[in-house]
Amino acid sequence: MSHQSTDTAEPLVLASEADVVRVRQAVRAAAVAATFSLVDQTKLVTATSELARNTLVYGGGGRVLVQTVDRDRRRGVLVEFVDEGPGIPDVDLAMTDGWTSGSGLGLGLSGAKRLVDEFDLETAPGKGTSVRVTKWKR
Amino acid sequence: MDRVPILKIGDILLVSIQIDLQDHIALALQDDLSNRIVETGASGVLIDISALEIVDSFIGRMISTTAAVSRVLDAETVVVGMQPAVAITLVELGLTLSGVRTALDVDRGLALLKRSAGPVEEEPLEPASPDRTHEPPVD
Amino acid sequence: MESGAYGWMDLLRESREDVLVRWARLVERNLGDRLTAAELDHDIREIFDLLLAGAGTDAAGALSGASYDELRSLLAELSSTRARQGFSPTETAISIFALKEAVLGVLEAHEDLRGYQAFANLSRLVDDLGLFMLESYAAARDRVIAEQAETLLELATPVVKLWDGVVALPLVGTLDSARTQVVMEALLQALVDTGSEHAIIDITGVPAVDTQVAQHLLKTVQAARLLGADCIISGIRPQIAQTVVGLGIEFGDIHTKASLSDALLLALRRSGFDLVPRNGRSGS
Numbered sequence: 025m026s027h028q029s030t031d032t033a034e035p036l037v038l039a040s041e042a043d044v045v046r047v048r049q050a051v052r053a054a055a056v057a058a059t060f061s062l063v064d065q066t067k068l069v070t071a072t073s074e075l076a077r078n079t080l081v082y083g084g085g086g087r088v089l090v091q092t093v094d095r096d097r098r099r100g101v102l103v104e105f106v107d108e109g110p111g112i113p114d115v116d117l118a119m120t121d122g123w124t125s126g127s128g129l130g131l132g133l134s135g136a137k138r139l140v141d142e143f144d145l146e147t148a149p150g151k152g153t154s155v156r157v158t159k160w161k162r
Numbered sequence: 163m164d165r166v167p168i169l170k171i172g173d174i175l176l177v178s179i180q181i182d183l184q185d186h187i188a189l190a191l192q193d194d195l196s197n198r199i200v201e202t203g204a205s206g207v208l209i210d211i212s213a214l215e216i217v218d219s220f221i222g223r224m225i226s227t228t229a230a231v232s233r234v235l236d237a238e239t240v241v242v243g244m245q246p247a248v249a250i251t252l253v254e255l256g257l258t259l260s261g262v263r264t265a266l267d268v269d270r271g272l273a274l275l276k277r278s279a280g281p282v283e284e285e286p287l288e289p290a291s292p293d294r295t296h297e298p299p300v301d
Numbered sequence: 302m303e304s305g306a307y308g309w310m311d312l313l314r315e316s317r318e319d320v321l322v323r324w325a326r327l328v329e330r331n332l333g334d335r336l337t338a339a340e341l342d343h344d345i346r347e348i349f350d351l352l353l354a355g356a357g358t359d360a361a362g363a364l365s366g367a368s369y370d371e372l373r374s375l376l377a378e379l380s381s382t383r384a385r386q387g388f389s390p391t392e393t394a395i396s397i398f399a400l401k402e403a404v405l406g407v408l409e410a411h412e413d414l415r416g417y418q419a420f421a422n423l424s425r426l427v428d429d430l431g432l433f434m435l436e437s438y439a440a441a442r443d444r445v446i447a448e449q450a451e452t453l454l455e456l457a458t459p460v461v462k463l464w465d466g467v468v469a470l471p472l473v474g475t476l477d478s479a480r481t482q483v484v485m486e487a488l489l490q491a492l493v494d495t496g497s498e499h500a501i502i503d504i505t506g507v508p509a510v511d512t513q514v515a516q517h518l519l520k521t522v523q524a525a526r527l528l529g530a531d532c533i534i535s536g537i538r539p540q541i542a543q544t545v546v547g548l549g550i551e552f553g554d555i556h557t558k559a560s561l562s563d564a565l566l567l568a569l570r571r572s573g574f575d576l577v578p579r580n581g582r583s584g585s
Contacts, residue, residue, distance in 0.1 A: 041184045048216065062247050066250070073220075077185070135256055138256075139255065
């Protein structure tokens with residue numbers, strides 16, 4: 025069974041606002057290819073927008089990898105955001121609803137987490153941040 | 163597109179947001195709207211998001227802020243045309259957009275703005291007639 | 302395998318037509334009324350040729366190897382088609398197992414001892430092929446079931462327009478999280494499609510509500526508000542009301558009505574309509 029690959033073979037660069045748009049489009053394409061419902065597409069792309077913005081604004085830019093994944097005959101989309109920025113000092117605090125930092129914009133992590141099925145965050149001060157999210161076809 | 167155009171329909175400013183607003187354009191729109199409200203003395207702002215397939219926390223907050231700023235400038239804001247998938251996602255994100263009124267479409271949004279403008283402005287001003295009894299002002 | 306040793310591929314090549322005829326006859330006996338002789342023959346020949354092509358000169362090569370890619374692809378498609386056509390698992394696999402019987406028949410007819418040794422290897426491979434076909438069949442059936450479930454979900458979301466600007470969603474039966482989500486999405490879409498500002502979610506026919514379902518209901522009401530519409534929840538039975546309170550769920554400022562008719566009256570009033578009896582007495 026062959027299908028058009030929407031996987032980004034190499035990570036997408038995330039260095040500007042225009043890149044955020046590109047990343048959203050790449051994730052949308054993958055979700056469509058995985059035959060997600062419109063609501064699930066919207067949730068995943070919105071989560072992507074939140075996380076991409078974090079990577080850009082707080083991480084100082086980074087890269088995004090979009091992959092189609094299969095597990096137990098279910099299809100899903102995996103998106104990974106990586107930056108070599110300052111890292112998040114207090115993850116528990118950052119994951120609280122309504123947490124804001126500096127410019128008054130929340131990190132949106134908890135919201136993004138609710139939009140996806142799997143959410144994995146790795147970070148350490150000075151070591152950058154990596155967020156992996158997966159959404160499965162319902 | 164560099165700037166989102168703002169149309170003036172009578173007393174109302176109408177903004178129609180097309181796809182994929184980049185952050186800096188959204189912020190520019192917020193600025194432009196505040197300026198135009200003051201310039202025109204508009205009493206209402208109608209934001210049409212029927213073309214928006216994605217509304218994330220940044221855009222959501224921009225909308226809330228616009229409504230709050232407009233209110234301070236004595237104008238009401240109504241957001242119209244939100245897509246169901248967007249509404250479901252915003253609720254999941256926890257963004258209630260409280261303080262922002264919504265309507266299904268532009269027509270209903272305009273009607274809503276007219277209603278909230280109040281009946282006072284609809285009564286024609288009549289010159290005082292000698293038959294009228296003027297009540298003395300109450301202290 | 303030492304070169305020059307007699308392999309099952311040689312056996313098959315030597316007795317090609319003999320095997321094919323016997324094989325066709327065996328399959329026909331099982332599937333004859335469902336498939337035409339031409340279809341049958343075509344399928345068998347294709348499998349036969351790909352089997353030989355895949356083996357090459359290695360009688361002990363594994364089915365999972367790259368040389369058998371085409372054969373596996375063909376059998377997966379065949380199984381999938383049979384599954385969709387409603388054949389049983391046995392009927393599907395019989396096509397491949399019959400090959401063994403056909404070859405045995407040839408060996409018996411020629412009393413071929415060398416052949417029996419070669420047969421042992423073929424037997425092993427055919428067993429693997431049969432199992433593979435069953436796996437593909439099961440996967441295809443799972444897909445059919447999933448599609449049917451989805452269709453059922455879609456059919457079971459009746460949103461009715463009660464009046465201009467008022468739609469109702471009568472929910473019946475036990476609600477699970479997945480179904481509730483689908484149904485709520487349908488309601489929101491109906492609000493937009495019909496341009497209605499009022500939705501009545503009637504849960505008279507719902508025996509029980511758990512936290513998840515209650516939260517979905519709440520979220521739906523919030524989402525409807527964002528669209529510019531409002532929801533009334535009707536038909537809440539005492540037991541459900543108690544459950545909701547017990548779970549600590551706040552319905553806040555969401556309108557609730559005991560009956561669907563009360564909810565309709567409320568929605569109509571908010572739409573600017575009054576129900577007036579014909580004899581002139583004004584409505585309450």
